[in-house]
Each structure stands twice: as structure tokens, then as C-alpha cells.
Amino acid sequence: MLEYCEGMGSKSTTRRADALRSIEAIEQAAAECLGRNPDASLSEIARAAGVGRVTLYAHFTSRAEVVDAAMSRAIDRGNEALDAVDLTGDPLLALARYVEAGWHLVDQARALLVAAQKELSAGRIRELHSGPVARVETLVARGRAEGVFRTDLPIAWLVNVLHTIMHSAAEEIRAGRLTSDRAADHITATVLAAFTPPGKPVPEPGGAA
């Protein structure tokens, strides 16, 4: 009986390990394929993951689920990258550092975001971004407490403005109206002005120090 159970356990463990490997491969392939082409098909993703379509459909019931997993994975990786960004000290400089790092993440993920906007609700996309949102909320609250950022608009609105402008820069680049190398400067200059309290001067570029 014990041996039988161990046998089952071992087979079951192998099956689970196989399943986890497949899921991991599919999620990684989805993030890569959709990151190159938002209209990449599930067949392409299965092929890139080295699994059959049947295996893909065994783990993901719809294209939306695959896109959700890919987006979730990209945001987890983004959150790890943002862990390395120093958001302490002068709030203006901290915000500029956040934009510089966050912008590169958005830039890399812009095709994936197009796929997400087609398949997922705005609410779900927002939910997936709760990690980055929480970071900026904390920074904005501190900047307000220090009198550097405006208090006449809600924190949630200011955070929305920042992320909206970062994402719109990705669309401006796709439209050929902005180059990647200028995006961080444009976003920072715009957001620092947008966050300035009424009656106070807009910070000069690079003058935040």
C-alpha cells in the first residue's frame, strides 16, 4: 500500500513537474511572441514554447488567459527591475528615476500592451499594474507631504496621469512621432510640471537637484 502510494506520488509529481514546465514555457513564449507582435497566434506561441496546441489549451482556456499570463509575467519582471530604483531623497529626482526605469519597461512591453488592450478589460489591466501603482502612490504622497507636489488633485489622479503619459509615449513611438531616446525626457518634463502645485514655478529640466 505504501509502495503503491509512493509510486502514485512519484508519477503524480512527474506529471505536475511536466505541467509546470509547460506552463512556464508557454508564459515565457507568450511574453516573447506577443512582445514582438500583439497579433501572434496561439499556434505560434505553442510552437515557440515547444508544446502542442492541445497542451496549450489544457492549461489556458482562451487567448485572453494567455495574454493575461504574459502581461502578468512582464509586470512581475518589471516590479523586480523597479526594486533596484532608489525612490528616496528629493521627490523630483526620485520621480525622474522612476520614469527613466519605468519608461524602458513600458517601451519593451508596448506590443504586449497592445495585445492586452485587445483582450483584457481596462479594469484587469489596472489590477495587473497594482505593484507599480503602489510605488508611485507612496512617492507622490511623500512629495505632497514635503510641499513639492500639488495637493489640489487626488493622489490616484496624479498616478493615473503619470502612467497614462508613459503609455501614450509608447503609442507616439509606434506612430513614428517620438523617438525612444527622447521619451524619458519628455515624460519627466511633462509630469514634473503637471505635479507642480499651482502658484509654484515648474522645475527647470535637470534643475531638480
Add this chain to the structure above:
Amino acid sequence: MLEYCEGMGSKSTTRRADALRSIEAIEQAAAECLGRNPDASLSEIARAAGVGRVTLYAHFTSRAEVVDAAMSRAIDRGNEALDAVDLTGDPLLALARYVEAGWHLVDQARALLVAAQKELSAGRIRELHSGPVARVETLVARGRAEGVFRTDLPIAWLVNVLHTIMHSAAEEIRAGRLTSDRAADHITATVLAAFTPPGKPVPEPGGAA
């Protein structure tokens, strides 16, 4: 022969008038149905237009074409409404008037915009907005010439910032994080700050006069 041709002409005229009436009814129904529910089906739209599905498919080959026509119609109506907005005088006040009017149009069309984002490319949505974009470009250029708006960022970027923030307000409302009555104030306060030249003070709310 002449009579025969006249007969043909008359029948053809009737046929064309019928077709134009159907198209007009479908476009109007599409704008209304998609304006209430971005996922409204083509069957619902045909029913609301008082035409059969076959007639709808005779004039529109895809859902994307129907959405495009509905969006185009809403923007044409919006352009007519914007014709009534005075964009002369103090650029700060002119921009506030544009936001007040434009915001209501965006607010009314927000479900339709969701449908458009699902069906149309970002490039096509931008193209459909060329009328409103041209108005703001002219206003921003004048504000820059008068020293009121910043010149360190391109006009195209500033126009993008304005429309991006207006549209994001629509999403904030759908998410239950902003109320319609506060949206115009939030947008105006944010955009006037974002457009302020570095080193100059952000205008006080209502202090633009």
C-alpha cells in the same frame, strides 16, 4: 431608348436613395448602440437600424467597418460642437473652454471609444481625430507664441498629452475613481500645469483671467 434609360435612372435613383437611407440608419444605430455598450453585436445594430443583417453586410464588410463609421460619425458631430467654442483670447482660458466642451464629447463617446480601441488600429483612431487635433495644434502654437505655453517640448507631444489625459479621465470614470462633474476641472488643472514653461508659476485654478 430615352424612356428606357429614364426608367432605369429613376429605379437606380430610388435604389441609391434606399441604400443611402440604410447606411445612414446603420451608422446612427451603430453610434447609439456602441455608445451604450462597446460589445453591442452587429445583429443588435441592424435591428436598431430597422434593417436586416443581409443589408448591413451588403454595406459593411466587417465589424471594424461599422465601428469605424460610428466613430467617424461621433467625431464629425463633435467637430460641429467644437465649432461653437471660442478659442480666441487668453490661451489659458481658451484651453479651459476647449477642455470643458471636448471633455463632454469624450464622456459621451467613451463606450464607443472602447469599441474603437478593440477594433481599430491606434493609427486609424488618431487619423479619425485629426479635426480636434488640428484645433488644439493651432491653439497651442498661439499660446507658445504668446509665451504662455512651453516651447521646450514639441507641439505634437503637448497635443498628445491633452487628448491622452482627456481620454484617461473617461477610463477613470468607468473605473469609479472619478466623477463626471469633477473631470473637466482635473483635466484643465493638470494640462495647464503640464503646458507651463519651466521656471514660470503654474496658473492658479480659475486664476487664468
